[in-house]
Amino acid sequence: MPRRQSAIALGTLLEMRALALLLLSAAANAATPCTAATADCTEFVTLGEGPARTMVYRTHPLTVKNEKITRALIVIHGTNRDADNYFRSTLAAAFLAGALDDTELIVPHIASAAGSCKDPLAPNEVSWNCASWRTGGASMADDKLTTFDMADDILRQLARKDAFPNLKVIVVAGHSAGGQFVNRYEMSNKVHETLGVPVKYVVANPSSYAWIDDTRPATAPDPCPNYDRWPYGFQSRSGYAGRIGDEDLKKQLASRPTTYLLGEIDILPLGGFDSSCSAMRQGPTRLARGQAFGKYVDEQLGARHDIVVVQLCGHNARCMFTADSALPLLFPKQ
16 A cells, blocks of 8 residues: 555554544543532533523533433432532432432523522523522523423423433422422423423422412412402412413323322421412412412312422421432432
8 A cells, every 4th residue: 555545544543543432432521420519510501492501410422322321310400500409419419319320410500690680601501580580480591481481491401311211200390489490390391291391390399389270278368359450379370370371280190100209397487488378378388388288289179299298308408309208209219
């Protein structure tokens, strides 16, 4: 073979070898869980057609094929939007469950630079409303893009067979304000039946729920004209939740697998407790509100939702999610 052709052939061989090593390295990195709340364990998820995007913490890349992943857990943070702390708590729960290697853990950072929220934003990162993000509120720049649309896009990404071909179940969980998010998202989302992967929901210690009618377990001492308005009830819905009728909301609420995970001692007005008259009509404490809502949904809609009370836990996500009774809910076998 002439020297020039030999050199070209050798160059091509080296390029192919380098590419193979790069692919092997990517596969190895995808298989090893990322376990630190640092930039190395984050990536951006494009929303819709872009360029809007949101940042998530995750244990494995979302766009690299990973055949080991059989479960996914999405955890929605609380009112402080401290996704890094929630990622640490979620990692701790996965470690205790022995689920780090075969579970994709995702904690979105639902950032806001509006009002009293002062989160720094990357280019094209969405800024959500500082308060209404927890109930499906819209982006500050686009009233057609909501936090529930964001969750839809993350779920669709997980359900892609080219990334996670062996995924068997997705759990969407949230604590406190994140629990408010999951309660409303569970009943209103449009992707649950379309993903080809079962989805389960864990609603932990929210301050309020979206009640299905004007019945409430408690009375307020003062007039409370808006107690049945969204997000406390079904009336006057707008945005994502306004795109579906009351009866369909009730059907979806009842049919979708849901657990209300409640702290036995979450009975004090701490941690951003909602003491408005609309919330107080749902009960005096977060524990009482969750028990009342779960019982009412089961009795009135024929749902088979579960209520799990975590002993000796108050309003603390790490205590709740790492409890022995919570682990099989967050990391189901199927």
